[in-house]
Amino acid sequence: MAEQGALFEQEETFTVGQVTARVHRAVAAAFPAEVWVRGEVDGLRPPNAGGHVYLSLSEKARGRDNATLGVVLLRQSRLRIERTLAAHPGFRLTDGIEVRVRGRVQYGFGRIQLVVSEIDPVHTLGRLAAARDRALAALAAEGLVGRNAAIPLPLAPLHLAVVTSDGSAACHDVLHELESSGIGFRVRLVDARVQGHGAEASLLAGLTRAVASRPDLVLLVRGGGSRTDLATFDSERLARLIAGAPVPVLTGIGHEIDSSVADLVAHGAHKTPTACAAAVVEQVRAAAARSEVAWGTLAARAAAAGQAAERALEGHAVSLASVAGAAVADAQQRLDLRAGRVTGTASHGLAAGEARVQERARRLERAATRDLDLAAVRLGDAVRGLDPGRLGRQLDRRSAELGAAARRLVQAGGAVTASRAGALDVLAARAAAVDPARALARGWSITRTAGGTLVRSVADADPGTSLRTTVGDGTVASTVDPELGAAHPPEEQP
Structure with a gap:
């Protein structure tokens, strides 16, 4: 045991400080100057009390993180970077997008991290545009761009499925627009993430559940955002699911400049969630108006036909x-x-x-x-x-x-x-x-003038002529009215 202990004491032993110092020197030697690093943003957090922002850059292989590097934007650098990025309104730092950043690799507090001094928005936007173009080309080659639009839109779509983030402003706007219309819509709300990590998978699952409920229409909506915020809606997988849906899908994705891939394959695209809901309300109101006109026309035709039949019957x-x-x-x-x-x-x-x-x-x-x-x-x-x-x-x-x-x-x-x-x-x-008496007893009558002449026609009885009408139980006296031309009993009998 003594020999073994002596052997251990002969091996070099470092203190924690010595190890961290060596690692620090090694990192500084390996990265003597700032470097450009690209990776997917993950775990982005709001600025802390000191104004610093922390996140991670990850490199994925087969859908799994292969490497991760901690990143920090110090307050002064962050404010300067934000002023630079203001010239690129389509870019916003968010989870799930690939970025190219410049910074200094350093070791501290037991970990290696990148202290960022610059972000390249052109790299991110360019990659997003390239991915969008590839997705559209593939969809167009397979004839999927106009497939959902070819589905007939229901005349009065009252059963709706809304896919969005539950509790979001977009969700509130859509439900408010539908409710304030006064129309009895039946709405199924399907909650889904609309940006960041897991947004694509969440939207795919949400849209699948919405279609399975067999609605008249599906509304896929989210609030406004930058180009990077809306990157999920350029997903080729999401676009394929929309194109193949058996019911019309309407999008209401808050953007004003260009359209997402989801917009281009949907049955109809609207600039905002409110506009998407308003289009559905207008569709139902137009159907109701057409129905009222049709009923009015039918009622008028029925009345005219009834009047014509009545006139014919009277004739x-x-x-x-x-x-x-x-x-x-x-x-x-x-x-x-x-x-x-x-x-x-x-x-x-x-x-x-x-x-x-x-x-x-x-x-x-x-x-x-x-x-x-x-x-x-x-x-x-x-x-x-x-x-x-x-x-x-x-x-x-x-x-x-x-x-x-x-x-x-x-x-x-x-x-x-x-x-x-x-x-x-x-x-x-x-x-x-x-015998005429028998005919008179059966209800017949015989009318003669005062002189006894039988009256066979109205021409035989001039106005003012006195008549004697024999019925079954006696004789009735009458006078032909000069105005009406019809016989009636005189006011006084002689």
Whole structure:
């Protein structure tokens, strides 16, 4: 053990200060002057109480940090650099962008860091522009630039998915614009980072969730910023996802100078989140206005069609009433004519039949009288030429024959009378069937002038003419009105 301890004591041993001093000298020897260093900004923090800014520069390999170097912007250098960068409004130091900085490599407080004295904004902006151009060229070559724009925009998009940073000014502006419109939008808010480390992956995941909710539209929005702030929206991966989305994607990315790659592949691009939301509101209002116009036109056409149908129906009704009135008048006229004919025929037939029966009865009576007279004469002759006994017997026989003949005559006369009476009954039944009284009982009426002339047409009744209308239960008196041309009951009956 003693030998081993002595061996350890013989090896050179450095103090902490000696090691740090040597490292300091080595670093100073390796980097005797300021150098340019490029890398991706990471962990950028606001100025501390002393006004200094700390961050890291990283070098990535296959998506992972391969090397990291601490960076500090001392207050005086930071103020000078900020004045220089003011001439390049498209540049702003932020996480995730590649920068080229100049500074002094030094060792202190146990670590190596770069004390920056200058930042090259042209390098950063140039690389961003070059990456943007490469992405656009690749998308155009595959026909993706206009793919999302070819999707028909819904007439009234009411179901919306908004992809943005929850709680940001952009989020507030969009929701306020939609709410103040008074339209019943259904909004799904999808939170996503819009700049810095992890922004691309967050936007890709957020847009995927938004599309999966099957909205009418997707609104991809963020507030204003510099070119470097908006670098994430030049991502080729994000642009491909927008181009392939099955629903229209509208962008509202706050910039005024140029367009991002996301703007160019989206269905529509707007300068601000508020403008993007306002475009959706205007789309819905325009659809509502077109709907109102269409309904108004439809209602007007329906009303016009209804009025035309009503006029046509009224015309048909007037025509039908005219035809029906003419038909009724014609039927009334034919009925009156037939009733008159039947009544006359029946009366004449009855009178003629009665006359023929009476004539035949008189003929029978005269014939019987002649026969009796002749028989009496013959009987007297026979009495004078015969004896009383024989005469009595012949008289009895002739009397019997005469009685039988008289009976046959009476029977024949009765049969003829019965036959004629049956014929008269048939004629009476026919006359009763067409009796005008029956027609009057069924609701018909017969109108005559005061002189008894039958009124068959309005031409038969001049204004002021007195009329007598016979109905089923009596007669109504009326006078043709000189102004209306229609008959009405007189104010006083005579």
